[in-house]
Amino acid sequence: MPADLYRRLSNLDGKSYGAYKSLRGSHDLPDLDATLFVDKVQSDPYAPASRARVHIPLSVLDYRGASRSQPGRFSTAELDLLNRSLVRAFKKYGRGLFIDSPGQQVLRRTAVAELRGDAHDVDKHDDALQICLEIQLPARGRRILGREAARLICEDLLDALDDAIVNAPIDALEEAAELEYDQLFLRRAVADADLIGFVADGSVLPRQAGNSQLPKPGATAFTSPESLQHSFQLPSGKTVHGMGIPRGVTLIVGGGYHGKSTLLSSLVTGVYNHVAGDGREFVVADETAVALRAEDGRAITGVDISPFINGLPSGDDTTRFSTANASGSTSQAAGLMEALGSGARVLLIDEDTSATNFMIRDERMRRLIPDDREPITPLVARVRELWEDHGISTVIVAGGSGAFIDVADTVIAMDAYTPYDVTERARELRESATPAEPSPAFAQFGERLLRADFPAGEGRGRHGGRGHGGHGGGRGGRGRGAKPPKPPRARGLELIQVGKDNLDLRAVSQLMDSSQTEAIARILGAVVKQLDGRTDLTDLIRREYDNFCHSLFDATAASTNSGHLAEPRFQEVVAAINRLRLLR
Incomplete structure (x- = not known):
């Protein structure tokens, strides 16, 4: 126990809450050979919790990072696992201790990070783990509960750090690092195979609810159609089999509630790695993939939407279009052009969340309203050009219109959450229609x-x-x-x-x-x-x-x-x- 800090906190008992500000600065935690930094002290008991950091030298730990890409360093997955362990430990040991809580995705965070010895402000100059946390300093009314604060920081915090960090499960850390390396390898292998996405057999794609990222218990495990199946040997020795989605234009069809949007959603989140047990550990998508949808009412400033919208009756210049209140079609056109400007190589689109007039325009409507009176060129008339001239792949979910059958390279039908390759059958259904008069061709995304x-x-x-x-x-x-x-x-x-x-x-x-x-x-x-x-x-x-x-x-x-x-x-x-x- 850090006796000096314990005594200092105890001596604050009964004082005005503002006396806590004397804690700002660094404090030794000799039990862990660590240092506590109190960076910001809350102004009163009802303000956001005080902000602190703990530096634990790696020399006191019995393990080192197992990153394969940076030997001797901690991988993002290992730091993520330590972060999750601290979330559990803080709930167990200290009601006033808080730390950023990760979800199903594995992200680089500031909550738990590795610092190099010559780059941080610890006198010992060791490599260290930095833990950023919040401490709700206890009070009764506006009077300090000093002895309770001493127990919280000098006992509960140290117990939690000892449990989650010092005695971290080494096997679990190594497994997390191995999974991350497999995932990173798979991403490269999928790209090298000329695919924009991959869904491993056995993956669990359905989630518990529309607002949840947790896997749905008892959900149907994914099985790939033989014609789209690919296999990859991973560095861990494991071989994964699954469905590869080729570059080009891919159409996902099927009846309502059969898993079309669920498959697309797995690609939407497939730009991130997922934790073990999520069900999407080996579901990956091109790292630049962008999900697009209509967004009535959004602001647009200076975006060239002329490939989709041109010749407005108002005379507005659509090569540098601005509005404070976009319609569904203009918002989706702007979103697509902005995505291209951000370097997106893949577009992910669901008809359920799209503007119909941005997506399609059928033959009868074209006969009723001539092309020269319609300022919107729908995506169906542009999607081939995006792929053939610019290398932009598109994955589209459609259940109500067959318009994209005529332009798709690959058609996947979902039936009870099971995919089937129906590309050849779809080709038999293609219709010959007079192509729409094109708007100006896509140009280099210009300066704004x-x-x-x-x-x-x-x-x-x-x-x-x-x-x-x-x-x-x-x-x-x-x-x-x-x-x-x-x-x-x-x-x-x-x-x-x-x-x-x-x-x-x-x-x-x-x-x-x-x-x-x-x-x-x-x-x-x-x-x-x-x-x-x-x-x-x-x-x-x-x-x-x-x-x-x-x-x-x-x-x-x-x-x-x-x-x-x-x-x-x-x-x-x-x-x-x-x-x-x-x-x-």
Whole structure:
């Protein structure tokens, strides 16, 4: 037990809550040869919990990282497992101890990270594990419960660290590292086989509910059709068999509730690795794949949607289209073009969440309304061009229209959650139809030189639109005496507060964790400050994204870093920032 710290906390008993601020700084934890850093002390008992870090030198541990890609280092999966162990230990030992809690995806996080000896602020200069946590400092009313605080920090915290970190199950750590290496190898092998996705036999794709990532008990295990089956020998010695999805245009069909959207959803989340027992451990998709949907009411700023929408009766220029309240078709067209700008090689689309007029236009409607009077060129008329001229693959779920049968390279039918290759049968059903008059061909995704009207200060914004996203605030810069704008803040998984505006991310379906959203808020804050109308938006986002990911685990910034940050994909960062109503 750290006697000095125990005594110091006990002596605070009965004092005003503000006396806790004397704890800021570093404290030795000699039992673990570790150091506790108290970075921020809560202002009162009802404020967010105090922020702290613990550095445990690797020299006191009986194990080392088992990463195969970086020998001697901890893999992301091992750090993730230690993080999960701490979640359980904190629940067991200390009601006032909290740490970021991972979901089914394995993400790089700040909650538990490995620090190199010459890069962190521990005097011992050992390599160390850094644990970022929150401590709810106890009180009765506004008076300190010092002895309870001493037990919480000097006993409960140490017991939890001893249980979850010092005595971590070495076999489980090695298994996590091995699974991650197999998953990374599989991703490369799938790409080398000219596939954009792979679903292993035996995978469990259905989830417990639409808002749950947990596997559904008793669900039908996945079995692949022989004609689409591929096998891969993994570094662990295991061989996985399953369904490979070729590059090109893939159509997933089937009756309602037979698993079409479930299969697509597994590809949507297949850009991430999953924990053992999830059921999707060996379900992978191209790492740049983007899920698209219609999003009525979103903001669009300066996006070239002319390949899909052109010749509007209003005369608006669709090569640089802007609106504060997009329709379903314009929002989906903008989302697709933004995805291409972010480097997406694969598009994932479900007709259930798409705008019908963006997806298809049947022959009778074309006879009734001539092509030269229709400004929308539907995806069905563009999807072959996307693949043949630009190498962009598309996976489409369709249950109500057969229009995409005519343009699909591969057709998969789902029947009671079992896939069947019906490509040859679908080809027999193809119809010859007069092709639509094409809009302007896809060009290189052009520069977008934008600026941001960041709110000038409290109470100065102009607002409008739906409750989840009003217009931007005052015109650029701060007025005399105005308060500086607050940095963007994540409010859960699907919302970022930017000044007095709310950035709605409900349609960004590949955002999986609120800690990713918090990371996007940090990047967004850096990007918005630099938008001056002279720098390409995507280039600026890329630069700030790379800077953020590089510094995410930089110990020199550890005291200001939240323990609730997880690495997002570049595609989700681009999607979020493109929805800002502050862009001009």
